[in-house]
Amino acid sequence: MSFTLPPDSLGFTPSSFRDRALAVLPPPRSAGGSELIAGASDFDLNPDLAARNVSADAMRAARPAAVLIPVIARPVVTLLFTLRTEHLSAHAGQIAFPGGKCEPQDADALATALRESHEEIGLDPALVEPLGSLDCYLTGTGFCITPVIGLVPPDVPLSLDRNEVDETFEVPLPFLMDLGNYQRHTRMIGGIERHFYAIPFAGRFIWGATAGILRHMRQRLTE
Template sequence: PEGLTVLLTQRALHLAHHPGQISFPGGKQEEQDKDLIDTALREAWEEIGLPRQNCQVIGVMPEHRTITGFCITAVVAIVEPEFDIIIDSNEVSDTFEVPLAFLLDTNNYITEHFHRGPLTNPVHFIPWQNRMIWGATAALLRNLASIFTDNN
């Protein structure tokens, strides 16, 4: 794709949590991580071979809580694209890029409302080529689109 893109992964099918789903590189904070930015950079290196020196962190998104009980803090970075993606097949089955302009256009989102107990939650879906981005990943991207829209 031309212009700025967002790099996403497809999780390995054998994982216990969210197998096969589309996600950002990332994972749980470990004791040796200085902070959540350090966690994000370490996980990106482990999962897809993204060197820290290729990342210019520009911010941290507001905390996002999923309906399944996970708490996600997304770290936003501009990545120098000159690196070879090396997939850790224990965690990731594939990587792909989506144009940022496509993701910032909220007309590309489908929102459904799901009931879980007494709560009704909006769940976003983003069809992209032969894939469906949804759940927490789509929610984080929708939040990013809102931030861009609010700041323009």
């Protein structure tokens, strides 16, 4: 698949990506609490829903969660995604980053992201170099997800939990940083027309919270 590099200064080698991320991103915050800030949400394209769902009260009520955005240190870096199994009760068959809800024993969002990544795909936490985090992403299901960005060596051994993950795959970061590859789609969810971002890639369809997180990541890294 061919694509056009976005016209910005973000580098796509492991060293240039590391330098950029460390320069502009804060370290991961605690796993929960009032310090969480919504940087993006499922309601960004739905202003009629945003007023009541992206508020101080909604933030306090949101359940904290975290995901790891694994940046694979190839000559041109890629991001690693999971394809969730079809039998799951929530988000079955969707494309996501490894992660889940914060547990009391998790010291911060990084601990949650690393624990969940180890459980879901067998990624050794010792092989992840944390580079920072994004503001949390508020979902329509009431979670506030803190995305943690980590650099991972290429070809690390993985062991997938087949109850949760069907497969993993990689997408080149330049493709994901190109706004021309983002589409707006509409779907009826709970009887309400909802608009959301989507990114088609090589026969796959990245959408919803994952696409929203990616768009916010692009904004933070290129601002």
